[in-house]
Structures are given as structure tokens and as C-alpha cells.
Amino acid sequence: MHKVEIGAAVRERILQRRLSLHPFGTLEAKRTAHVVVDLQNGFMAPGAVSEIAAAREIVPNVNRISRALRANGGLVVYIQNTFDQTAVAGWSTFFEHFCSPERRARMIEAFTPGDPQHAIWPGLEVEAEDLLVRKRRFGAFVEGSSDLHAILQARGIDTLIVTGTATNVCCESTARDAMMLNYRVFFVSDGNATHTDAEHNATLTAMANIFADVSSTDEVVALIEGRGAIAQAAE
Numbered sequence: 676m677h678k679v680e681i682g683a684a685v686r687e688r689i690l691q692r693r694l695s696l697h698p699f700g701t702l703e704a705k706r707t708a709h710v711v712v713d714l715q716n717g718f719m720a721p722g723a724v725s726e727i728a729a730a731r732e733i734v735p736n737v738n739r740i741s742r743a744l745r746a747n748g749g750l751v752v753y754i755q756n757t758f759d760q761t762a763v764a765g766w767s768t769f770f771e772h773f774c775s776p777e778r779r780a781r782m783i784e785a786f787t788p789g790d791p792q793h794a795i796w797p798g799l800e801v802e803a804e805d806l807l808v809r810k811r812r813f814g815a816f817v818e819g820s821s822d823l824h825a826i827l828q829a830r831g832i833d834t835l836i837v838t839g840t841a842t843n844v845c846c847e848s849t850a851r852d853a854m855m856l857n858y859r860v861f862f863v864s865d866g867n868a869t870h871t872d873a874e875h876n877a878t879l880t881a882m883a884n885i886f887a888d889v890s891s892t893d894e895v896v897a898l899i900e901g902r903g904a905i906a907q908a909a910e
Contacts, residue, residue, distance in 0.1 A: 677869075677872050678872050679879060681876065681879055689883060696889075699834075699861070702834050702836075702898045702899065704748050705748040706834055707834040708749065709752065709838065710752050710835050710837050711838055712754045712840065713755070713839050714730060714737065715794060716791055716794050716796055719840075720796075723785070729840075730839075730840040733840075733868050734796065734798045737838045738798075738800045739892060740866060747900065751804075752805065752806045753807050754809075754821070755807060755808070755809045757810060757811050758770075758786035759787050759788060766811065766812060770783075812848075813844050813849075815848075817848070833857075834859040834861070835860050835861065836861045836863060837850045837853070838863045838866035838867055840869065842875045842878045843877060844869070850862050850882060850887050851886050854886045859888070860887040861888045861890055862883075
């Protein structure tokens with residue numbers, strides 16, 4: 676699990692701006708979706724094309740949040756990174772310039788629907804009422820990526836809990852755009868994972884500064900279960 680750290684200077688700036696590290700502190704479960712980003716075999720399995728070993732460590736926290744939210748009337752959505760021909764044709768800048776030819780071929784093969792690496796990691800508790808949404812960009816909300824925004828709006832969702840991998844790529848991209856689409860975003864400090872603590876904490880710092888309520892699994896579950904708001908006093 677990542678060692679979470681948000682620098683003192685940033686914390687002080689946040690408190691000067693809004694008087695609390697937690698901009699929300701409460702949530703309404705029935706208007707909340709747990710968006711689980713890219714916890715697929717291709718990111719999770721040992722030796723997989725895009726393995727992030729730390730992502731295996733967050734699975735108990737992700738499942739715990741999902742169980743709590745389902746039990747209180749909320750929605751769980753599993754996002755699947757998808758590199759099919761639609762993605763390749765529409766996002767050529769990434770595939771042509773940010774991947775070697777060999778890696779590009781491996782990534783497309785792994786994240787094409789039907790390949791075992793495209794499937795959700797078996798350690799995740801996926802229930803019949805949960806949704807699976809394919810995305811074709813890093814962020815789930817950007818144009819050309821997915822229909823997630825329309826799905827959530829149709830269900831009256833205004834709050835998101837973001838977990839998954841990689842913290843600093845698909846999770847961060849999804850959370851940033853969600854906030855700018857007017858969702859209240861909770862970014863779970865011990866429910867996201869990437870390659871290093873430094874990368875993880877850089878994203879937590881950006882999220883806490885201006886994009887999301889950065890909270891732990893314990894804090895988020897307490898909110899879902901109505902066991903009190905996150906402390907709003909200076910920390």
C-alpha cells in the first residue's frame with residue numbers, strides 16, 4: 676500500500692483557501708456512484724502488459740466501499756480500459772507517439788474485449804446490479820471515451836467515489852473531468868494505486884488542492900453508512 680503524504684505547504688494553502696482539507700465532508704449514498712477504474716487483469720496480474728503490483732493491495736478497500744454503497748442504495752460502476760479499433764483510430768496521437776510498435780501491439784491485444792487481460796480482476800466483488808462501462812481514453816468523461824456521464828445523469832448521480840489504477844493516469848484524468856462536469860468527487864487515498872509513492876502522492880496533492888475530497892477508505896465508508904461527517908476543522 677502506498678505511504679500517503681500531502682506536503683505541509685499545500686495543506687496550509689488549502690486551509691487558507693477554504694478552511695478545511697475536506698470540501699464536502701458528507702455524501703448522500705443514493706446519489707453516489709463508486710467508479711472503479713481499470714482494475715483489470717492487464718493491470719493487475721503478475722507479468723501482465725501493464726502490471727501495477729500495488730493495485731492488487733487496494734482490492735479489499737475497493738470491495739469494502741462497494742459493499743457499503745450497495746447496501747445503502749448507491750451505484751457501483753466498473754470501468755474497463757478498452758483499446759479496440761475504435762480507440763486506435765480515434766486516438767492516434769497516443770498509439771503512434773507514446774508507445775513503441777511492440778508495446779502498442781501488446782496493449783491493443785490485451786485491452787481488446789474478449790482478451791483475458793481486458794476482464795475485471797477476479798478478486799473484485801462484481802454483483803449483478805453493478806455496471807460495466809468501457810472507456811477508450813484515459814479519462815472516462817472526455818469526448819470519445821465512454822457514455823459514463825449520460826449513464827450517471829440518467830440515474831440522478833451527483834457524487835463520485837473514485838478508486839482504481841493508475842492513480843496518476845486514468846484515475847486522475849477521470850476525477851479531474853468529473854469535477855469540471857459538476858460532480859462532487861471523493862478520491863480515495865488508499866483505494867488508488869500506481870507505480871511509486873511519489874507518483875501517487877503527486878496526484879493526491881493535485882486532487883486535494885482543487886479537484887476532489889481526498890479521503891481514506893475508513894472515512895468514505897463512514898460517510899456512506901451515515902456514521903458522521905469527516906471532521907472539517909483544520910488538521
